Amino acid sequence: MDTMTSLPASLPYPRAAELCRWELGAFGDLRDLRAALRQAVAGTMTTATGDAVERMALVVTELATNALRHGLPPTVVRLLREGDRLIIDVADHHRYAEPAVDAGRPLGAGGLGLQLTQTFALDVGWYATGLTKHVWASFPS
Structure with missing residues (x-):
């Protein structure tokens, strides 16, 4: 039985403004990414709870790990x-x-990053441009 399902292909929020950007070259960059994201999110979320910030940190880690591993x-x-x-x-x-x-x-077999993302995010999708593939997830602020 094939249990692989594609994420929906869609552009996220076309009028979204960029708040922060990070470039990663290796898995060792993930720790700094999590810390920087926590700081950025805590300064921008109006209804942020510690759990919401940690869910976003987990999702960014999972998506970035997938990109480093498979991209x-x-x-x-x-x-x-x-x-x-x-x-x-x-x-x-x-x-x-x-x-x-x-x-x-x-559970425990690895490869659950996209499942966790779908659980914690409001919506998830992906799209490709001329040079890149993007996976995105949205959260309430």
Whole structure:
């Protein structure tokens, strides 16, 4: 039984303004990314709870890890805002690798990043440009 499902292909919030941008070249950059995202989010969320900030930090880590592991460098992470939404947008340069969720993978077997993202985010999607593939997730601000 095939348990792989594609994320919806869609552009996120076209009028979103970029708040922060980070470029990652290696897995060692993830720790600094999490800390910087926590700081940026805590300064922009109006109804932020510690749990909401930690969920966003987990999602950015999962999406950036996927981009570093399965994409082509560099990985670019952006924090965007449109209205009452914060959007995490993670890009890599492997634009033909469509992200897919393995819904049948058991817990503890790894590869649950997109499932966690779908659980914690309001909405999730992906799109490709001329050079990059982006996976994004939105959260209430």
